[in-house]
Amino acid sequence: xxxxxxxxxxxxxxxxxxxxxxxxxxxxxxxxxxxxxxxxxxxxxxxxxxxxxxxxxxxxxxxxxxxxxxxxxxxxxxxxxxxxxxxxxxxxxxxxxxxxxxxxxxxxxxxxxxxxxxxxxxxxxxxxxxxxxxxxxxxxxxxxxxxxxxxxxxxxxxxxxxxxxxxxxxxxxxxxxxxxxxxxxxxxxxxxxxxxxxxxxxxxxxxxxxxxxxxxxxxxxxxxxxxxxxxxxxxxxxxxxxxxxxxxxxxxxxxxxxx
Numbered sequence: 001x002x003x004x005x006x007x008x009x010x011x012x013x014x015x016x017x018x019x020x021x022x023x024x025x026x027x028x029x030x031x032x033x034x035x036x037x038x039x040x041x042x043x044x045x046x047x048x049x050x051x052x053x054x055x056x057x058x059x060x061x062x063x064x065x066x067x068x069x070x071x072x073x074x075x076x077x078x079x080x081x082x083x084x085x086x087x088x089x090x091x092x093x094x095x096x097x098x099x100x101x102x103x104x105x106x107x108x109x110x111x112x113x114x115x116x117x118x119x120x121x122x123x124x125x126x127x128x129x130x131x132x133x134x135x136x137x138x139x140x141x142x143x144x145x146x147x148x149x150x151x152x153x154x155x156x157x158x159x160x161x162x163x164x165x166x167x168x169x170x171x172x173x174x175x176x177x178x179x180x181x182x183x184x185x186x187x188x189x190x191x192x193x194x195x196x197x198x199x200x201x202x203x204x205x206x207x208x209x210x211x212x213x214x215x216x217x218x219x220x221x222x223x224x225x226x227x228x229x230x231x232x233x234x235x236x237x238x239x240x241x242x243x244x245x246x247x248x249x250x251x252x253x254x255x256x257x258x259x
Contacts, residue, residue: 003096003232004195005082005108007036007115013080014128015039016073018048019114020091022170034118036084036110040073040125044091044222047073048098054250056243057170057220058094060139066102067132074125077104084110088189090223097225097240103133109229112194137228138239140215142248145241149179152213155205155238156180157227158245162219165258170219173249175256177217181208185223188230201234210236217241217248 017039019027031041042048047069049058061069075081081099083092089109099107140148148154156163156176163182168174176182187204190196196204205214214236218224221242231238241247248254 056247076128086114093226140241155183217244
């Protein structure tokens with residue numbers, strides 16, 4: 001079953017608008033300006049992550065908090081969930097991954113993201129019955145990410161200049177996990193903003209060294225979920241280092257590579 005879906009194939013689904021702007025403006029305002037009919041706004045910071053700290057800028061929420069948030073948004077166990085945003089699904093992928101991690105069996109990403117016609121009215125949402133059960137997707141700790149970079153393939157989903165340590169606009173230290181391979185998420189998409197074909201993505205990741213053991217990280221575990229999504233489209237299951245670079249550099253004893 002493909003994790004991607006088109007607007008024509010939505011069917012009966014709970015639709016989550018996961019638009020996000022790092023540093024603002026508040027994305028809820030964008031939702032109010034226009035969204036796909038029936039969609040409800042999902043706040044990445046409040047609904048899909050715990051407060052920032054040593055575990056990273058977007059740590060995993062605990063099961064109880066995530067369950068409460070998803071039920072408030074109308075998510076139920078037996079009903080498909082479709083997620084989207086307006087930036088190549090870089091943020092919607094975090095919703096896809098988190099729902100999958102907590103056990104939802106049918107979550108899809110709207111390929112191409114936000115698309116019309118749009119409406120401004122907010123739908124009335126009945127509370128859902130989703131039950132959060134952690135462990136539905138593989139995750140990596142910092143130590144496991146380091147081991148995977150050495151003995152398998154750990155993809156760095158950030159822009160190449162951040163991987164190389166030339167710039168770092170967000171985190172206090174620039175560079176990458178030693179042994180990680182640069183694989184920017186922007187290269188998962190075609191010029192139309194849709195995901196490349198399964199074969200093209202598989203060829204891309206295989207050329208970068210993907211084998212039996214694959215993982216991904218980014219700055220805070222958000223866009224790396226997009227990498228995991230692209231890897232799934234390619235038929236290459238992958239683990240997510242949720243804390244990602246923001247967690248890695250919280251411990252000054254961890255090594256940092258550049259170049």
